Amino acid sequence: MxxxxxxxxxxxxxxxxxxxxxxxxxxxxxxxxxxxxxxxxxxxxxxxDKAALFDALVAEAADGLTNQFKAAQNAHFDLIPTNKVNESTDLSTDYLNHFINYIYDHFDAFKLVLCCSEGTRYAHYIHDLVELEVAQTKVYYDRLRQLGVPNRKVSRDVHHMITSAYFTAVFETVVHDMGREDAIEYVNEVAAFFNHGWNGLLRIT
Known part of the structure; x- marks a missing residue:
């Protein structure tokens, strides 16, 4: 070097x-x-400047997760034309496990983003992911309704609050320095809880 x-x-x-x-x-x-x-x-x-130092430490990992998250959203839309919408929950869980391993592969970067980023463009990182999820999920369920798949409409405020609670819970693994194996077990339990709640709320049939 x-x-x-x-x-x-x-x-x-x-x-x-x-x-x-x-x-x-x-x-x-x-x-x-x-x-x-x-x-x-x-x-x-x-x-x-100081911002460039911070970006050099976190940008690749944080922006990489955002891009992977967008790809995961697109994968759910791919289920629609193949009549595999019922596999959406399993797909979400698969991606969640991929995400948590990615986060732990870049643990220090996400620790900085989640706990030390006030004053940077990453200060609202979780909120930005939530906004992406809420917007894309609305499009997803609107499309299902257009295709005749019944599901109950949920207000944007409710959707945002539930999604924010879910994402915050997942990232708590980093905030509280949880070990990787414990984190994987924890996020799967959290996902099971929220998945059942969503299915009941949306009344998907």
């Missing part, structure tokens, strides 16, 4: 410790530079 690249990686490790300890708002590039034995200006030659 070349010296410049090694310095960049070293700075990222120090920045991660600073952000985890103080959060984004409380973190100081000056402290990171001092610990690295560099001037603040030298740090800015590698990363133009």
């Amino acid at each position: 070349q010296k410049g690249e090694a310095t960049k990686q070293y700075l990222l490790e120090l920045a991660k410790e600073e952000f985890l300890s103080k959060g984004y708002s409380g973190a100081s590039v000056r402290n990171i530079a001092k610990t690295a034995g560099l001037t603040t200006g030298a740090v800015f030659r590698y990363y133009p």
